[in-house]
Amino acid sequence: MSEPEDRRKQLLQLAAGAVFLAIAVVLVLIVVNGSSGGDGGDTSLEGVAEVNRELAGIPQQGMVLGDPKAPVELVEFADLQCPYCKAFAEEVLPSIIETQVKNGEAKVAFHNFTIIGEQSPPAGAAALAAGAQGRGWNYVKLFYRNQGTEDSGYADDAFLESVAKGAGVENLEKWNQDRAKFLPEVEATTAEAQELGFNGTPSFAIEGPKTKGLEPLGTPESVGDLEKAIAEAG
């Protein structure tokens, strides 16, 4: 056999080997990812892809959703275990996010006001730790989406971690380390809510060019009430 023919045979054998290797690598990647969590892979949670899709493209800094330069800040004081907060987050806030947040008129901040039970502060701190990685609102919305019976003990470490995975928190180790660090902030915002005179969740406050600092709004009845409050504050 001539030298070029030899070389040709060797190259084609190497190419065939590379094809088998590539097929094996792709199959392994698919199997490994199929059995792990991720942006849509945690099948124990509902609405992972939907929540992440809803918030895609909207800036998040800490627990603030929307353009950081937006003139009006709407502050929601809520407890992740509170069913009324879930209802408000799923039925009222999306309209505000779609309009006044996306057009840069307002931003919405989530502040913990933990009043339900002993699992509420760790859950709130878990959301703040997700916020440190730009996934705070994904965490809050996904938590609400999978909320269990009020203070029934469902919000344990495993649940909090599965929400973090579903929310797309990239560095779970850091998230886990950060959780305890954020507990004082949960206490601080709970105290802030009490100072504003709130005694139930969800409660809202607003700050803008036409307000005197952070002014309490209470719990608006409808989307229209919130839209009006934002318009008046700006």
Added chain:
Amino acid sequence: MTHPSEWTLRRAIAFCAALGVGVATYIAVEAAGGDAPQCIAGSTGCATVAKSSYSHVAGVNIAVFGIVGYVLLLASAFFANDLARFGGFVVALGGFGYSVFLTYIEIFKIEAICQWCVGSAVLMTILFVLNATRLIGYAGTEGEGTAGRSSLREAPG
């Protein structure tokens, strides 16, 4: 089996690779600016995919790896030797395999389709076919393979 001339294959590879450099650069530039590539017809799939944890490997946006791959494929089209033929095939195989994986991720994990990623996957598929044809047709050939058949296999004896 007849093949297109290596001249034709090299130019087709260069054309597709240049398009790929453009697509990957657009995605990488948008991501570097904190935005997501714009999908056509108001679809939010591009933003969803761009914000997903699968958009980065070891902290580097995968579009950057795409740029490197397409540039290597473009470079391979400029040379008519076995190193370029085999190197181009290996890079295209890697790009094609990774595109298959990413398409699986988009459909079954992220549940969103990024049109730019699909465009890149299509280009990688074409490039894999072109490079495989080039390698099978002209491996072992000295200089540029002529139209129709490998010059090696055309040689008598």
